[in-house]
Amino acid sequence: MTMFDDLILYELPGCPFCAKVDRFLKENDLEVERRMITEGTNREDLIAIGGKKQCPCLIIDGKALYESDDIIDYLRTRVEGEVKEADFSDLKNACPVPWAQG
């Protein structure tokens, strides 16, 4: 397992785009600090850092990176050795969380 101290991942429960990132992390045995935006001040904190509440968002050394595909592209660069691709084929490509759509 590799833990990255410079990365924080903001997530939303039930978000399929967050699930993609989660799968990629697990597949490659990577760990980052995880923050659910439904908890505490995480939502406000994310907006303060990145300007929007969209999840997933990876904070890299204090800078926000949105978009699951871009996050996974970035994480690929942090894998030591061979990158293991995760299967996302069963995940929906739309947000099912009504709260997040507003």
Ligand SMILES: N[C@@H](CCC(=O)N[C@@H](CS)C(=O)NCC(=O)O)C(=O)O
């Ligand atoms: N294209 C984006 C879609 C992300 C997305 O739509 N996330 C939803 C949660 S399922 C969200 O955060 N919506 C709230 C918002 O965009 O403000 C990705 O791949 O990361």
